[in-house]
Structure formats: C-alpha cells, structure tokens
Amino acid sequence: MNRPHRASALTAGIAALLMALPGAAQTLRIERALPVVGQPITLQVRPGTEPLAEGTVAEFVVRDGSGAQTPVANDGALSARWAPTAPGPYEVIASIAGQALAPVSVFAVQRPLFFSYWECPPTQRYVTAVMENTPEDARAQQWLDRGVLPLQWKPGAIEGHTKPEEWADDYTNVLPGRAGITIDEFWGAGAPPHRDEAASEGLLMARRRAPGIFQAPYCLTVERDKVREAFGQADLLQVELYRRDFRGYEGMENALRRFADAGLGDRAIPILAAGPGNALWITTERELREQVAFVRWAVPDAPGVGFFPGFYPGLAEAADRAIYDYFLRPALLVRDGWLRNIGQLTATRVRVTLPDGTEKEMGTLFSGQRVAVGDGARCVPGADYTVVEWAPPTSRPSPDAAATAEQRAFEAAVLGAAPKMAIAPDALSLTRATSDEADVNGQISGATVALGRALSGQPIGLSVSMMLRRTGYYGIAGCWLQGAGGGRLGFSISRGDHDRDLPGTNPRAEFAVWSDAKTPVADTCPLGLEPGVAYRLFVGHDGASTARMALWGPGDALLWTSGPIPLAGPIRVDTLQFEVKPFDGSDVRLEPEGLLLRGVSGGEKPSPYVIEALLSGITVSQ
Numbered sequence: 001m002n003r004p005h006r007a008s009a010l011t012a013g014i015a016a017l018l019m020a021l022p023g024a025a026q027t028l029r030i031e032r033a034l035p036v037v038g039q040p041i042t043l044q045v046r047p048g049t050e051p052l053a054e055g056t057v058a059e060f061v062v063r064d065g066s067g068a069q070t071p072v073a074n075d076g077a078l079s080a081r082w083a084p085t086a087p088g089p090y091e092v093i094a095s096i097a098g099q100a101l102a103p104v105s106v107f108a109v110q111r112p113l114f115f116s117y118w119e120c121p122p123t124q125r126y127v128t129a130v131m132e133n134t135p136e137d138a139r140a141q142q143w144l145d146r147g148v149l150p151l152q153w154k155p156g157a158i159e160g161h162t163k164p165e166e167w168a169d170d171y172t173n174v175l176p177g178r179a180g181i182t183i184d185e186f187w188g189a190g191a192p193p194h195r196d197e198a199a200s201e202g203l204l205m206a207r208r209r210a211p212g213i214f215q216a217p218y219c220l221t222v223e224r225d226k227v228r229e230a231f232g233q234a235d236l237l238q239v240e241l242y243r244r245d246f247r248g249y250e251g252m253e254n255a256l257r258r259f260a261d262a263g264l265g266d267r268a269i270p271i272l273a274a275g276p277g278n279a280l281w282i283t284t285e286r287e288l289r290e291q292v293a294f295v296r297w298a299v300p301d302a303p304g305v306g307f308f309p310g311f312y313p314g315l316a317e318a319a320d321r322a323i324y325d326y327f328l329r330p331a332l333l334v335r336d337g338w339l340r341n342i343g344q345l346t347a348t349r350v351r352v353t354l355p356d357g358t359e360k361e362m363g364t365l366f367s368g369q370r371v372a373v374g375d376g377a378r379c380v381p382g383a384d385y386t387v388v389e390w391a392p393p394t395s396r397p398s399p400d401a402a403a404t405a406e407q408r409a410f411e412a413a414v415l416g417a418a419p420k421m422a423i424a425p426d427a428l429s430l431t432r433a434t435s436d437e438a439d440v441n442g443q444i445s446g447a448t449v450a451l452g453r454a455l456s457g458q459p460i461g462l463s464v465s466m467m468l469r470r471t472g473y474y475g476i477a478g479c480w481l482q483g484a485g486g487g488r489l490g491f492s493i494s495r496g497d498h499d500r501d502l503p504g505t506n507p508r509a510e511f512a513v514w515s516d517a518k519t520p521v522a523d524t525c526p527l528g529l530e531p532g533v534a535y536r537l538f539v540g541h542d543g544a545s546t547a548r549m550a551l552w553g554p555g556d557a558l559l560w561t562s563g564p565i566p567l568a569g570p571i572r573v574d575t576l577q578f579e580v581k582p583f584d585g586s587d588v589r590l591e592p593e594g595l596l597l598r599g600v601s602g603g604e605k606p607s608p609y610v611i612e613a614l615l616s617g618i619t620v621s622q
C-alpha cells in the first residue's frame with residue numbers, strides 16, 4: 001500500500017533535524033535501510049559541530065554488489081536523491097572536499113519489508129525499526145543515519161488512558177529524533193471493548209493530528225471493527241507470536257492469516273520471542289531458523305519479521321543470517337503445485353524434482369515469479385538459493401547410523417565410566433511449594449540430593465532411565481543437575497493441549513542446558529513417550545562449547561538426538577534436583593524399582609491431571 005504523504009512528511013522531519021544536530025564531524029545519513037527499487041530516497045550529509053565553509057558541496061557515489069560505482073547528482077549542497085535500479089546490496093559513499101565520510105550499507109528490495117526489534121545491538125545488519133526509548137537523542141540519531149526508524153515506547157489499550165483524546169495526546173507526544181511510536185500490547189484478548197474502542201479512536205485522531213509519525217502497534221489479533229479501522233491506517237502491525245518450539249507453530253499461521261483476511265497482510269509481521277523473558281523462548285539458531293522458515297512456508301507474503309525482547313549471545317547474528325537467507329537472497333517455495341521465488345534476488349540454476357520423479361532444470365526465476373510444477377514437486381537444494389520447506393518434526397526420519405555413533409561417542413566422553421547413583425532415603429530432601437493458592441502452598445514440589453562434590457570446568461552429563469506409569473495433561477516431572485552459580489542441565493516431561501499430534505495424553509521430553517552466565521540452549525523431543533515403555537534420557541555438555549540431548553528407546557535404539565548445539569561454558573553443578581508439579585497428591589518417593597516422581601496439576605480432587613515417572617539408572621559424570 002502506497003503512503004506517499006507519510007513518506008514525504010517523514011523525510012521533511014528528518015531534513016528539519018539535520019541543521020541543529022550535535023556531532024564532532026559530518027555524518028552520512030540515508031533515508032531508508034531497505035529502499036525499494038525505483039523509489040527515490042534522500043542521501044544527506046549531517047553537519048558536525050564545526051561549520052562548513054560557505055559553498056561546500058558534498059559528492060555522492062553508490063557502489064553496487066559487483067563493485068561498480070555510480071555518481072549521484074545533488075539536489076542540494078549536502079543532499080541527493082537516489083533510487084536503486086535493482087535489488088541487492090549497495091554501499092552509499094559521500095565525500096566533502098575529497099574526504100570520504102563513513103559509508104552506509106543498504107539493501108534494495110522489490111517491495112517494502114519490515115524487520116523490527118524491541119531492542120538490538122547497533123551492529124544488527126538487517127533492521128528497519130527499533131524501539132529507542134532512552135531520553136538521550138544520540139542513539140536515535142545513529143539509527144536515523146542508517147535509515148532505521150527509532151520508535152518510542154507507548155502504552156497500549158490493555159492499560160493506560162480511558163479517553164480517545166488522552167490516547168491521541170500520548171501518541172503524538174514523541175521525543176526529539178524519534179520517527180514514530182511502538183505501542184505495547186495495543187490490543188489483545190484481555191482488553192475490554194470500551195478500552196480498545198477508545199485507544200483505537202485515539203490512534204486515528206493521532207494520525208489526523210500528526211500524519212508523519214510512524215505507528216507500529218504490538219497486537220495479538222484483529223477482530224473488532226474499530227481496531228480494524230485503526231490498524232488499517234497504521235504503518236506496521238507487530239503480531240506477538242511468542243513460541244518455544246514446533247508445538248505452537250499452528251497458532252502462528254492462524255494469527256497471521258487473520259490479519260491477511262482483514263486486508264492487513266501488507267503490514268502485519270510476526271514478532272518472535274528470542275531471548276530473556278518470562279518463558280524459555282528461542283534459545284538456539286536452529287529454532288530461530290525453524291520459526292522463520294515456518295513463517296515463510298505458511299504465510300509467504302508476510303512482509304518481514306521481528307524479534308522481542310532481545311537476544312542471548314549469538315542470536316543477533318543468527319537473526320541477520322535467517323533474514324538474509326529467507327527474505328533477501330533467492331528463496332524458493334513449492335506449494336500447491338507452484339514454484340515461487342519469494343526472495344528479493346533472482347534465482348539461477350534452479351532445479352526441481354517433478355511429481356513423476358524426474359529432475360528438471362528451471363533456469364532463472366525472478367523475484368515474485370511463479371511457475372507451475374504440479375502437486376508433489378519439490379525444489380532441489382542449490383548453492384545459489386534457499387529452499388523454503390517445513391515439515392513437522394514428528395515426520396522426520398529417525399537418526400541414522402552416523403548420528404547414533406556420534407551420540408555414543410559424545411556420551412562416552414562426557415560420562416566416562418561413572419557408576420549409577422544409589423540414592424539413600426536419608427539423602428533425599430523434599431522441597432515444598434510456597435504459593436498464594438491454598439491447593440498448591442505446602443505441597444511437594446520436588447526433592448534434592450547433594451552430589452558430595454562440585455563438577456566444574458569439565459564435561460558434565462546426566463543419564464536417566466525412565467518408565468512412565470501414568471500420563472495426563474498438565475502434570476510435570478523433571479530431573480536436573482544444578483549449581484548455585486546458575487549452571488543447570490536436565491529435562492522435564494509434560495503434556496499440554498497444544499500437542500495435538502500425540503496420541504492420548506502422551507507427554508514429550510524437553511531438555512535444556514544453562515551456562516553459569518544463565519545463557520540456555522533448549523530442545524524438545526518430537527516423539528511422544530508411551531506409558532510402560534523403558535526409555536533412557538541423556539543431556540550433557542562437553543565442558544567447552546557444545547551441548548547434546550538424546551532419547552534412547554528399547555533395544556538401545558537412538559530414537560532422537562538434538563545433535564551438537566553450541567553453548568559456551570563454564571557450567572558448575574553440585575546438586576541433583578527432581579521437580580514435580582505441586583498440587584494435592586504430588587510426591588517424590590523411593591520405591592523398590594526406583595525413584596517415583598508424581599506431578600499433579602489442578603482440577604478436582606483427586607485430580608486426573610497426573611504424570612508418574614519412575615526413574616532408575618541415574619548416572620552423573622564423575
């Protein structure tokens with residue numbers, strides 16, 4: 001959707017700021033980090049603290065991905081207008097009196113794309129908007145120099161004002177240097193109708209008062225008429241889709257399709273949760289790429305992606321890689337009998353396996369181009385493009401012989417010849433919950449066993465044999481190694497309503513490893529655990545930079561492995577901890593066959609929501 005009046009207002013606002021900005025030296029500023037092919041953007045030199053000599057004229061040059069340089073004619077002494085002629089990376093260079101300023105990189109796209117961050121490091125490569133709520137102006141100006149929109153935080157409809165005029169006043173009161181506002185939880189399932197009606201009317205009033213302010217609400221859905229009207233004139237809709245793993249992907253697709261069905265698909269992007277927060281969200285590059293791949297596969301026309309609230313180490317770079325691979329470089333998708341290039345660059349040497357099994361060379365596929373290939377066709381992976389595919393982990397093949405050998409070697413190195421632990425009854429110290437809920441307060445929440453030694457700066461592993469006696473929704477049972485410094489590794493087993501592809505109430509195992517720096521990596525086993533079946537669960541860290549998790553089944557068969565997951569240590573542990581969901585009837589007790597974990601969730605008494613796991617063969621690294 002074209003909004004030329006808003007673009008021009010934003011450009012004019014940026015220009016008005018230039019002459020009054022502090023700075024030690026001149027700075028090159030570009031209008032947009034991701035300019036659209038054929039649409040001019042402004043290139044400007046921002047003056048520094050020292051005044052320039054009268055008659056000074058800046059020179060502008062643009063270098064494309066091949067290295068070819070093109071001069072850009074000035075439209076003022078310190079400014080020029082430039083429109084990219086083809087998608088791809090460019091470097092904009094400006095010089096004054098022969099002295100070059102620091103260049104600025106851009107990536108030209110075929111249509112507007114949005115990559116929005118709640119917060120991100122200044123080194124983030126592919127970003128178009130970021131929340132910049134600090135009162136200082138300098139950081140906002142640095143983002144504007146790169147063509148990134150710094151947005152100020154504003155409250156949403158769930159809490160805040162009550163009258164439209166109050167919302168409008170707030171939404172037009174923007175800090176200097178901010179290009180617009182990012183609105184926290186503008187509307188979700190918890191907002192009463194009168195509140196979102198008032199906030200929506202306030203957002204509409206704010207647009208009429210200040211058309212140049214970029215509006216970017218965070219939101220969950222779009223079901224009420226007034227909300228739909230307000231969202232229809234907003235610049236960017238940030239749909240909160242915080243998921244831990246594949247169990248919640250279906251909800252991501254459903255949410256984005258509601259925005260598309262409301263005619264808002266050109267500005268609605270998924271916001272994925274990657275980093276510290278109230279839940280263990282995305283913790284690995286693998287999971288981050290899985291979620292981006294799923295969005296591209298399920299809703300290929302969504303114009304970007306964003307991240308909340310921040311990143312664990314390494315994930316900021318992973319986000320840039322995923323954005324480049326799935327949005328910017330050639331990205332080929334086969335759906336419903338059609339092959340599409342949903343990336344921004346032209347795909348070359350494209351090959352497809354047709355429904356009859358023959359392979360066909362498709363040649364070149366331009367951005368946005370589609371070709372009929374028939375139901376059942378698949379794109380053959382190639383070095384020059386990304387293949388956009390996604391399948392439920394439950395449908396993926398079991399580990400092969402090589403993966404099994406790798407897992408065995410890792411476990412041998414981590415566990416060595418450690419003996420199985422014998423837990424004495426007097427060594428088991430029960431823990432109880434503290435809660436405002438009467439049915440939870442004082443109930444057994446787990447137990448601990450002191451290892452008698454601290455494991456630190458070495459390979460650490462935990463292996464546990466387990467058989468489920470009983471399974472039910474919402475119950476939780478877990479086993480962990482942990483230490484006072486924050487190091488932790490282990491697993492929990494649970495089952496929720498969103499595990500729709502599992503039979504009955506079979507749970508899954510969720511594994512995690514936390515470094516002493518409280519940086520985690522996590523993975524969820526896609527296989528459901530059946531009652532009465534003997535499993536062995538393993539989780540370990542090599543003491544340096546790699547973690548692994550695995551599920552073994554009857555006959556010592558490797559059913560699933562996480563493979564190697566990067567995680568820098570150190571990890572220190574000194575206690576074996578068992579966890580259960582606390583409720584009336586929860587328990588941890590020694591039985592002749594092993595240690596019984598009984599995790600009970602809420603409901604009537606006796607609650608039907610119970611998981612009983614019998615643990616034995618507990619082995620910890622020496």
